[in-house]
Amino acid sequence: MYELSKQFIFDAAHTLDRKIETESSRRIHGHTYLAEVTIRGTADPATGMVMDVGLLGRLLESTRDALDHHFLDDVPDLGHATMENLCAWIWRRLIPACPALYRVTISRASNQDRCAYFGPEGD
Ligand SMILES: Nc1nc2c(c(=O)[nH]1)N=C([C@H](O)[C@H](O)COP(=O)(O)OP(=O)(O)OP(=O)(O)O)CN2
Numbered sequence: 001m002y003e004l005s006k007q008f009i010f011d012a013a014h015t016l017d018r019k020i021e022t023e024s025s026r027r028i029h030g031h032t033y034l035a036e037v038t039i040r041g042t043a044d045p046a047t048g049m050v051m052d053v054g055l056l057g058r059l060l061e062s063t064r065d066a067l068d069h070h071f072l073d074d075v076p077d078l079g080h081a082t083m084e085n086l087c088a089w090i091w092r093r094l095i096p097a098c099p100a101l102y103r104v105t106i107s108r109a110s111n112q113d114r115c116a117y118f119g120p121e122g123d
């Protein structure tokens with residue numbers, strides 16, 4: 001069994017309602033996000049690949065374009081612009097074309113935050 005991952009970086013702005021740092025979180029501010037998408041599977045003996053990582057990269061291009069330099073509060077179907085919802089949103093976009101999807105993570109190097117999502121039925 002293999003895990004095959006591809007990462008992409010995007011910069012985006014958002015606001016957030018929270019109980020601490022309330023005022024600064026409600027102001028529009030931005031983060032640099034690192035997204036990592038991981039698929040899990042066996043390698044096809046004919047190709048030696050779980051999936052062509054270049055194909056995975058192509059699937060990620062439109063997802064990155066939909067987030068990079070966007071105001072996340074306005075991204076359709078995202079909900080509150082949290083790392084959790086970003087993971088789930090990316091999952092929902094990719095799962096139809098990528099049924100072997102195993103994990104989506106979002107992290108922010110600026111403050112070492114990281115969130116991993118294993119799908120609606122993952123553990
Ligand atoms: N469970 C979650 N908690 C928080 C999230 C989240 O996505 N999931 N997001 C935030 C905010 O994005 C907040 O802006 C991050 O702020 P904070 O953790 O206080 O870190 P910094 O303000 O220092 O972040 P910088 O990127 O360094 O500006 C809060 N909680």
Ligand SMILES: [Zn+2]
Pocket residue numbers: 014016029030031
């Ligand atoms: Zn923030």
